[in-house]
Amino acid sequence: MIEIDGSHGEGGGALLRISTALSALTMNPIHITNIRANRPRSGLMPQHLNAVKAVAGLSNARVEGLEIESKELFFYPENVKGGTYNIDVKTAGSVTLVLQAFMIPVVFADAPVNIKIRGGTDVRWSPPVNYLQQVTLPVLRSMGYNAELDIIRRGHYPRGGGIINVKINPVKKLNPINIGDLEVDKIRGISHAVKLPEHVAVRQAESAEKVLKANGFDAEIEVEHSDNTLGPGSGIVLWTEGNTRVGGSSIGERGVRAEKVGEIAAEELLYNISRGAAVDKYIGDQIIPYMAIAGKSRVKTAELTLHAVTNIFVTEKIMGKKFDVDGKVGEIAIISAD
Structure with missing residues (x-):
């Protein structure tokens, strides 16, 4: 059994999600202690519990310690099975964080996987669903990953x-990825508003376009408006298209003007473009397990984060692969996997 110290590095929910996902992938049982020890409220919270439940259901795993505020977890996976899965994260828990964990072990499932997840699609402290759809998945597709959202x-x-709804078709192997400098052909985006006036989405888009144009970039931003939701909200996701994709995003908040929401997303994208790196810091975190699965991979990230360092620690420990990092946390870095 592999022992994982849940307080290592960023010591948050990402370590838990990656650990259980890689355990399911490799069928290596794990024992995690000090779960979320570095957070003000330690232990398992509902969103983390749901992610572990999802991976456990996928891999028919026996789990001990799967309860709210648990600080210790035993995870005993079996074979990953294809099929149809329904997950309810409850209230506004992030569907994208659950999906991030779920996506790793299904890469080599024995049959196609269809998953329906209910919860928060566009919430703070997690990737908006359009980011996962338009940035994460296209980068993974370049490695041969086959999924539609x-x-x-x-x-x-x-x-x-x-x-x-997500459909994932398993593959026999993933292709190594080797991308260094960013090349930008165009910028696109989606600005949405639900159960709010349509002009909210329009103002977000126009504000982002203005900021980008002032910095020499034209953008095609789609405006999406709907009342098909339980509660009001808005947001905007921007991304580059070229040899790879980097993104920028912002979620609307009460008391924050729509123009500011668009401006924040544009500035984040411009920051990532200015770094000249092929992946932004969020993909730099997310791609670590896939680099280990594919082997012989190398990416240049706009900013090395503590999340990425933590993911490397867990991936090396569970998969036995070796990473090399040229750069420091907070700086542009090159990450390589054997």
């Missing part, structure tokens, strides 16, 4: 109730 209904804080 459909947004059925958006869910915002505090009501949640969003629904996404």
Whole structure:
């Protein structure tokens, strides 16, 4: 059994999600202690519990310690099975964080996987669903990953109730990835508003376009408006298209003007473009397990994060692969996997 110290590195929910996902992938049982020890409220919270439940259901795993505020977990996986899965994250818990964990072990499932997840699609402290759809998945597709994501209904804080459908077709292997410098052909985006006036989405888009144009970039931003949701909310996701994709995003908040929301997303994208690196810091985190699965991979990230360092620690420990990092946390870095 592999022992994992849950307080290592960033010591948060990401370590838990990656650990259980890689355990399911490799069928190596793990024992995690000090779960989320570095957080103000330690132990398992509902969103983390749901992610572990999802991976456990996928891999027919026996789990001990799967309860709210648990600080210790035993995870005993079996074979990953294809099929149809339904997951309800409850309220506005992030569907994208659950999906991030679920996506890793299904890469080599024995049959196609269809998953419906209910919860928050566009909530703070997690990737908006359009980021996962338009940035994460295209980068993974360049490695041979085969998945399609459909947004059925958006869910915002505090009501949640969003629904996404994801179909994943297993592959025999993943292709190594080797991307260094960023090349930008165009910028696109989606600005949405649900159960709010359409002009909210329009103003977000126009504000982002103005900021980008002032910095020499034209953008095609689609405006999406709907009342098909449980509660109001808005947001905008921008991304580059070229040899790879980097993104920028912002979620609307009460008291924050739509123009500011668009401006924040544009500035984040411009920052990532200015770094000249092929992946932004979020993909730099997410791609670590896939680099280990594929082997012989190398990426240049706009910013090395503590999350990425933590993911490397867990991936090396469970998969036995070796990473090399040229750069420091907070700086541009090159990450290589054997």
